[in-house]
Amino acid sequence: GQQVMQIPQYQHVQEGEDFTTYCNSSTTLSNIQWYKQRPGGHPVFLIQLVKSGEVKKQKRLTFQFGEAKKNSSLHITATQTTDVGTYFCAGPSRPNTGKLIFGQGTTLQVKP
């Protein structure tokens, strides 16, 4: 079945350093969504990318959807301690479905 892989699994950075997590799907996606989960919390929707090659920015966060719509990345510039958490990408198992397949997540630790 469809798989969504994320790397790295963990990343420790010094506050102020940049951070990137990569997401790869075994199948072409109609869209990709990114969620953030703080320790002990629930997934919180960050963004959805739909178009091939799409790039979206939210302050220090930059999201990119690959040309083939099978991969995506999230880049955080100048990390802050508030960025700590696990970042998940998720894609629908097929078009027009709400069934999301999540990646394993990348857990970000930021040292002050």
Place this chain on the structure above:
Amino acid sequence: EPEVTQTPSHQVTQMGQEVILRCVPISNHLYFYWYRQILGQKVEFLVSFYNNEISEKSEIFDDQFSVERPDGSNFTLKIRSTKLEDSAMYFCASSGGQETQYFGPGTRLLVL
């Protein structure tokens, strides 16, 4: 801002007992979902529900699981005879369309 709510926040039960997890989706949403997350692992889809019926379910969602929307506001997940491996965080989510899903805070289920 509207939120998905879930009760209880924690549930401890004995193996073989029935549990009902409750969710109140965002009021104007039409699509409802249950996901689970075993500690330290990724979020896994269980079931989606639309127009008073299950629209999709995963292989995890076997005959021990059922969902119901007993009234206009609640959405419940029942596990008939819990097993040790059912211990996990259970998240309810809702969406207006088949896109952005808003997650509740979760119910942590511990089966002893």
